[in-house]
Amino acid sequence: MKLVWGISLLKRKAFTTLPQIKSYIRSGLFEEKKKNEKYDFDLKKIKRLLYIKMLSELKFRHENIKLILTDLCEKAINDALIYYFDIEKNDRLNFYKNIDLFLNNDEALNIYNTTTFKFLSNSSFAPVLLTRLFISKKNWYEDEKSKCFLKANRKAIYSAFINFNVTKIECVLELIKVHFIELRNFLKERGYVKWIDFLAFIYWLITEPRYIKEMKRFTKINVAKDIFDLALSFIIEETNKEY
Known part of the structure; x- marks a missing residue:
C-alpha cells in the first residue's frame, strides 16, 4: 500500500x-x-x-534550507546531520551526567561554569557546534600564530564588503572565496571537517556583538546575512566537489 x-x-x-x-x-x-x-x-x-x-x-532559515536541499548532494546532507545529532547526543549525555555535580558541589562550578552556561545559552545556529567551537577557540587564541591568522582572516572577510552593493555580490564572492578557503583549511586541520562546522564558525563571526562592531567599522552597515549566504553558497560548491 x-x-x-x-x-x-x-x-x-x-x-x-x-x-x-x-x-x-x-x-x-x-x-x-x-x-x-x-x-x-x-x-x-x-x-x-x-x-x-x-x-x-539547526536554525537554518527557509531560504537556506531550500538552497541546501536543491544544490547540496544528499550524502553530504546526511553525513552532516548524523554528525551533528551524534555530537548533540553525547554532549547532552555528559551534561545530564553532571547535573548533580553542578547543583550540589559549588566547587565544581569553578571548573565547569563557562562550558555549562555556554551549552545552555546557545539558542542560535547549530548550538552544539557553537559550544564546541567556543571551547576550541579559547585554545586557538592561546597560540599566537593561530590567533593572528583568525584575526587577519576575520578582518579580510569583513573588508571584502567595503562599499558593498548587492548588485556586485558575485564580485564579492570571488574576492572573499580565498579567505573562506583559508578558514576552512584551518578548521579542517583542527578536526572541524564538516560543512556545518564551517558555517557555525561563520555564524559566530557575524553574530558575536564585538565582531558585529568590528564588522561595521569596515562596512558601515550590518552585512551579516550577506556573509552567511555567500558562505553557504561557497561551502555547498566545495562540499559537492568532495562527494
Missing part, C-alpha cells in the same frame, strides 16, 4: 500544521498545490519534510 499522509496525519505523526505547510510552500520548500488538490504527502515529500525539520532544528 502506498504511503500517503494527509493534513490530519501530518498533524498527528509529523507534528506539522497546515499554516506550517503553507509557510514551507511560500518559501519554495514545496511546490504550490493545484486548485482543489489535497495536501497529500507521499514518501518523498515526507522525507523532505524530515530534512526541513532537522535543518530547522
